[in-house]
Amino acid sequence: MLTIYGVYRSRAIRPLWVLEECEAPFTHVPVIQAYRLTGPAGPGAPLNTAMPEYLAINPLGQVPAMRDGALLLTESLAICLHIARKYGGPLGPASDDEASEMEQWALFAATAVEPAAIEILYTTRDGQAETPTGQGIIRLAAEKLRRPLARLEKHLTSRDWLMNRFTAADIMVAECLRYGQTYQPLLADHPNTARWLAAAQARPAFQTVWNRRAAEPE
Structure with missing residues (x-):
């Protein structure tokens, strides 16, 4: 299943809007931006863009990111285009x-x-x-x-x-x-x-x- 990483208060809202329009199933992993946290590496910190497990997904430490099978994308507009083309029906290109x-x-x-x-x-x-x-x-x-x-x-x-x-x-x-x-x-x-x-x-x-x-x- 397609997975989107990123909170709504980020550029992740773009592909999340596309997904909501086309009603495609997906998994949402709410990764928050590290700069918004006082202790992103501290105990109990939520999953954020500075953590090694997320940097393994996007070494730039930015959201959103998307996995769809073997495909990994880390640019919000590229993610939007991919979702629209593959799952969006009339939301995507017809030619x-x-x-x-x-x-x-x-x-x-x-x-x-x-x-x-x-x-x-x-x-x-x-x-x-x-x-x-x-x-x-x-x-x-x-x-x-x-x-x-x-x-x-x-x-x-x-x-x-x-x-x-x-x-x-x-x-x-x-x-x-x-x-x-x-x-x-x-x-x-x-x-x-x-x-x-x-x-x-x-x-x-x-x-x-x-x-x-x-x-x-x-």
């Missing part, structure tokens, strides 16, 4: 061309969206969003997102989803963009993108994984 399109959206999410969006997340999470320095970081990150969001906005002008139906492509891009979602002007200037993101996050599968995330310790 070689669709597979290429889905891969393009995955790379777009990872390279054009996530780096700047996560700057907004970290600045907000660290309580710096209202400081002059933090505001400068967020404004610069939003400027970096201007062209990617313009691309999304135009693409979503006359369609509901990134492809001709809801797919793993929507999950991957939506999850990367979510990091910058707390900065209200970002989506206020992109109504088509805001509509699309709200529709993705209103899906029952997302609500399920989001509630599980909320139930985990911060």
